[in-house]
Amino acid sequence: MTDALTLRSVTVRAVVVPLRRPVVSKVGLFRDWPMILIDLMTEEGVVGCSYLEPYLRQSIRYLVPAIRDLAAARVGKPVRPIDDFQQGRKSLNLVGNEGMAMIAVSGLDMAAWDALAKAANRPLAEFLGGSLAPVPTYNSNGLWLTDVAGLAAEAGALVAEGGTKGLKLRLGRDRLADDLRAIEAVRSAAGPDVSLMVDFNQGMSFGDALHRCHALDGQQLYWLEEPIAYDNLAGHSQLARELATPVQLGENFYGPRALAQAVAMGAADFVMPDLMRIGGVTGWLRAAAIAGAAGLPMSSHLYPEFSAHLLRVTESAHWLEWQDWANPVLAEPFALANGDLVIPERPGAGIAWDETAVRCYACDG
Secondary structure, three states: OOOOOOOEEEEEEEEOOOEEEEEEEOOOOEEEEEEEEEEEEOOOOOEEEEEOOOOOHHHHHHHHHHHHHHHHHOOOOOOHHHHHHHHHHHHOHHHHHHHHHHHHHEEEEEEHHEEEEHHOOHHHHHOOOOOOOEEEEEEEEEEOOOOOOHHHHHHHHHHHOOOOEEEEEEOOOOOOHHHHHHHHHHHHOEEEEEEOEEEOOOOOHHHHHHHHHHHHHHOOOHHHHHOOOOOHHHHHHHHHHHHOOOOOEOOOOOOOEEEEEEEHHOOOOOOOOEHHHOOOOHHHHHHHHHHEEEEHEEEOOHHHHHHHHHOOOOOOOOOEEEEOHHHHHHHOOEEEOEEEEEOOOOOOOOOOOOOHHHHEEOOOO
């Protein structure tokens, strides 16, 4: 089989899958999870697969047409994701390079890279010049802004899911005392050897963040994530300068240039791009070069299957964020072992759909 591919068509389907533990955070309550499944068909018979997680069910009705329009412009042309990334962004310049425009480009980019790696019969990490190995993982499947009384039991259950070496706890309750109680409860169950990352989901004003983050600075937390609005880079820069605890930022970077701007302003000690926003595989690779040159540890946000491969080719690779939210529609979900994500030796990113589940959870937006 040749690794030169020509795009024939793209199929885009929407599903809404159940969450084992509802998401309860400053950005809202989610009991189920919308996903957009993308299948990039080629004339050579190779199918590239990817998915997007657009948070809001209503966003499906805007993203699906955008993906289809981008794909229609490429039918009959070679699958060249780096060129296509550039052209896709240029074609949407008039409506802006961020938001849904970037998300649509990212989804197709991931599917294209998956197809090329499958055509070469290589796992994506190897196709990109790296190797397969276990990827250090923290569990982000729970510990939301729920009753503190239930956090200890949940923390114990999360550690037991594959023996992950880290947990993410959401903070930003009305009272500092309740955040401190939440930290104590999770630590008591997880044990001293489990790293504890905390995420505020942009839930505080800058003044409140100054007070709260300084008050938590002696809690031996692994990082403080997005305490204020993601685009307040000046505020994050001040927090990063003043706090001993590292500041984490990046899931809302739209494209590598946004990451470069944050790096230039000293807005974070760690960065964690999200594939949907950073620009898919192409955007990630460019962002990883910036983070590596700056010496900033780079973790992932969502998309653990693709992210695991990409961390294997990232100079400053740090932690993989683990969620099993896509598992209901995956034919063979990835596994955890001894605290790491195990990348299966499958061509491409290693994902395929459970078509019965896809039909069960299908939605029209």
